[in-house]
Amino acid sequence: MNAKRKLRVATVSLAGCFGCHTSFLDIDERFFELLEHIEFDRSPLTDVKHCGPCDIGLVEGGACNAENVHVLREFRERCKILVAVGACAINGGLPAQRNHLDLGGVLLEVYQTGHALDRERALIPNDPELPLLLDKVRPIREIVQVDHYLCGCPPSADAIWKFLTDLLGGATPYLPYPLRHFD
Amino acid sequence: MAHELETAAEPQKLRRIAIDPISRVEGHGKITLLMDDDGHVQQARLHIVEFRGFEKFVQGRPYWEAPVMVQRLCGICPVSHQIAAAKALDHVVGAVPPPPSAEKMRRLMHYGQIVQSHALHFFLLSSPDLLFGFDAELDRRNIVAVAERYPEVARRGVALRRWGQEVIRHTSGKRVHGTGAVPGGINKLLSASERDALLAEADQMISWSKAAVELAQKLAAANEREFAQFGFFRSSLMSLVRSDGGFEFYDGLLRGRDEEGAILFDGVRDQEYDKLITEEVKSWSYMKFPYLRARGREEGWYKVGPLARVQNCDFMPTPLAEAERRAFVAAAEGKINHAPLAYHWTRMIEMLHAAELIRELLDDPDLLRGETMGSGPRGRSGVGIIEAPRGTLIHHYEVGDDDLITMCNLIVSTTHNNQAMNEAVREVARRDLDGRRITEGLLNHVEVVIRAFDPCLSCATHALGKMPLILELVAPDGARIDRKVRNA
Numbered sequence: 001m002n003a004k005r006k007l008r009v010a011t012v013s014l015a016g017c018f019g020c021h022t023s024f025l026d027i028d029e030r031f032f033e034l035l036e037h038i039e040f041d042r043s044p045l046t047d048v049k050h051c052g053p054c055d056i057g058l059v060e061g062g063a064c065n066a067e068n069v070h071v072l073r074e075f076r077e078r079c080k081i082l083v084a085v086g087a088c089a090i091n092g093g094l095p096a097q098r099n100h101l102d103l104g105g106v107l108l109e110v111y112q113t114g115h116a117l118d119r120e121r122a123l124i125p126n127d128p129e130l131p132l133l134l135d136k137v138r139p140i141r142e143i144v145q146v147d148h149y150l151c152g153c154p155p156s157a158d159a160i161w162k163f164l165t166d167l168l169g170g171a172t173p174y175l176p177y178p179l180r181h182f183d
Numbered sequence: 184m185a186h187e188l189e190t191a192a193e194p195q196k197l198r199r200i201a202i203d204p205i206s207r208v209e210g211h212g213k214i215t216l217l218m219d220d221d222g223h224v225q226q227a228r229l230h231i232v233e234f235r236g237f238e239k240f241v242q243g244r245p246y247w248e249a250p251v252m253v254q255r256l257c258g259i260c261p262v263s264h265q266i267a268a269a270k271a272l273d274h275v276v277g278a279v280p281p282p283p284s285a286e287k288m289r290r291l292m293h294y295g296q297i298v299q300s301h302a303l304h305f306f307l308l309s310s311p312d313l314l315f316g317f318d319a320e321l322d323r324r325n326i327v328a329v330a331e332r333y334p335e336v337a338r339r340g341v342a343l344r345r346w347g348q349e350v351i352r353h354t355s356g357k358r359v360h361g362t363g364a365v366p367g368g369i370n371k372l373l374s375a376s377e378r379d380a381l382l383a384e385a386d387q388m389i390s391w392s393k394a395a396v397e398l399a400q401k402l403a404a405a406n407e408r409e410f411a412q413f414g415f416f417r418s419s420l421m422s423l424v425r426s427d428g429g430f431e432f433y434d435g436l437l438r439g440r441d442e443e444g445a446i447l448f449d450g451v452r453d454q455e456y457d458k459l460i461t462e463e464v465k466s467w468s469y470m471k472f473p474y475l476r477a478r479g480r481e482e483g484w485y486k487v488g489p490l491a492r493v494q495n496c497d498f499m500p501t502p503l504a505e506a507e508r509r510a511f512v513a514a515a516e517g518k519i520n521h522a523p524l525a526y527h528w529t530r531m532i533e534m535l536h537a538a539e540l541i542r543e544l545l546d547d548p549d550l551l552r553g554e555t556m557g558s559g560p561r562g563r564s565g566v567g568i569i570e571a572p573r574g575t576l577i578h579h580y581e582v583g584d585d586d587l588i589t590m591c592n593l594i595v596s597t598t599h600n601n602q603a604m605n606e607a608v609r610e611v612a613r614r615d616l617d618g619r620r621i622t623e624g625l626l627n628h629v630e631v632v633i634r635a636f637d638p639c640l641s642c643a644t645h646a647l648g649k650m651p652l653i654l655e656l657v658a659p660d661g662a663r664i665d666r667k668v669r670n671a
């Protein structure tokens with residue numbers, strides 16, 4: 001395997017909690033083994049700010065604002081294989097709990113009744129630097145085409161490892177039952 | 184001085200530079216700088232650009248769901264949120280304190296969390312800046328390059344993190360988003376084989392933690408002047424301490440010191456936090472700005488986390504960490520050390536302390552047997568405060584007679600540091616960037632100072648309490664469906 005070109009991998013967290021990234025790091029010392037076969041592009045582990053041409057893109061989290069949509073499209077464009085990692089990317093996950101609430105109304109209500117707020121300075125953030133929110137938290141497949149789904153909240157480190165080593169070995173990734181069995 | 188460079192007079196005339204996203208931190212944030220024609224910085228801001236709404240959507244859910252819901256605020260420190268929520272809800276089920284075995288299991292879990300989170304931050308995220316320099320080429324500033332050049336440092340970091348995660352797995356069932364801490368106690372004791380597996384590596388981990396303190400100290404000493412001045416600002420400090428003034432991660436009383444080290448308040452009970460602290464909102468960030476009511480908006484901000492904790496306590500109750508704390512205090516010559524980069528050194532002292540605490544606790548037979556759940560008179564509300572890896576974490580819930588949550592207020596560690604991080608960014612912008620040609624390496628300086636705080640911008644984006652004035656409905660293809668403009 002050594003003579004082969006290293007595969008370039010990008011990872012990103014959209015509206016996620018970083019738990020899927022944590023689980024990725026939970027491959028522990030196998031991380032060093034992985035580094036013999038891959039190199040990182042944009043990822044919370046590097047300072048690359050925009051995803052370049054990549055072989056694999058791992059996306060954690062759904063899309064909750066316009067910026068998430070933008071980054072996600074960039075990933076789709078530049079990654080040959082795009083993977084939805086974890087419940088949030090696959091179906092919105094826990095942040096999608098806000099979907100049954102009316103966003104505008106809820107924001108206003110909470111903003112006015114929030115506990116222990118400085119009432120005189122409970123002003124409404126309004127700045128061009130803040131990305132606009134989507135009405136609902138969206139699974140990423142509603143925005144781009146997804147090639148693989150890795151279930152779990154988060155998927156276990158063993159599942160992520162099996163998935164990646166399958167891909168690296170040129171096989172179609174397959175997770176046996178124990179790796180798809182949760183809690 | 185506190186709010187200089189926060190807002191430029193005529194922003195439209197200035198050139199905008201954005202560091203977006205801030206990398207090698209957890210969560211979503213960006214920094215914007217506005218420069219005039221002469222290259223002087225006129226405005227510098229740290230923006231938190233996402234919000235998710237946890238405080239709102241846990242309302243209406245049964246209280247026992249809260250610990251497993253709120254831990255999804257943050258996959259780096261889920262244990263902190265789980266335990267803070269469980270502690271708050273101990274008041275609701277009348278189990279204050281929970282049985283000794285339950286408290287000890289929670290403590291063990293929490294100490295594991297400190298080790299894994301501090302190891303992740305120091306070795307995997309920040310060490311490239313410290314080992315290769317702030318201006319190092321972009322492709323060297325990551326753990327991969329550290330693993331090539333300093334394999335032992337990288338391997339120890341990964342091993343320490345693994346051990347901390349294993350402590351969490353054995354106490355909560357899973358490494359990420361387990362279920363160990365529940366309102367009133369815990370749902371799992373430790374087995375003898377789990378204990379032995381953790382004990383087998385304990386001494387090694389303590390000695391590697393000690394070596395990590397020495398490494399952090401050595402890196403600081405090698406560049407003493409720069410470390411002392413970089414991003415320097417003064418502020419007051421806040422953390423929990425034990426009732427005897429000892430260092431504490433899990434449960435204690437709130438203490439604050441002013442910039443000189445004089446006690447501002449002490450012995451404040453967790454249930455009273457809202458008498459002490461209030462939060463301001465600023466238009467340009469989704470993260471609120473807490474401050475001490477007694478000192479007011481301008482003066483009342485403070486910092487939390489390792490640098491605050493290690494200097495706020497009177498002693499650390501384990502021998503190796505206490506020796507390192509003394510060395511740290513001695514190096515500051517009796518003054519409070521406010522240098523942001525000193526966060527790294529104190530963070531490693533804390534990791535050593537947590538490793539020692541784990542070692543000590545693993546010998547306690549209460550982990551293997553005893554009551555797991557307590558109960559008592561039913562309460563309607565509760566506050567849980569712990570010292571999470573990044574600082575003081577506050578959870579507050581009110582629960583109705585139907586067991587459903589009616590109110591939730593969270594002040595997470597990183598939020599307490601909001602003003603402090605903004606200050607540090609402005610300080611670096613003023614000192615390192617002002618009047619110079621801005622290069623990529625120079626921009627990393629600004630990120631280096633943010634990283635020192637180990638911000639978890641993921642945690643900090645939970646709040647649904649502030650809104651943009653313009654609401655747009657955007658279809659998945661990007662087309663705008665609806666747009667509402669709300670006048671303030």
Ligand code: SF4
Pocket residue numbers: 015016017018019020060061085086087088089093094152153154155255258359360
């Ligand atoms: S799937 Fe779970 S672990 Fe992953 S980002 Fe979402 S909440 Fe976090």
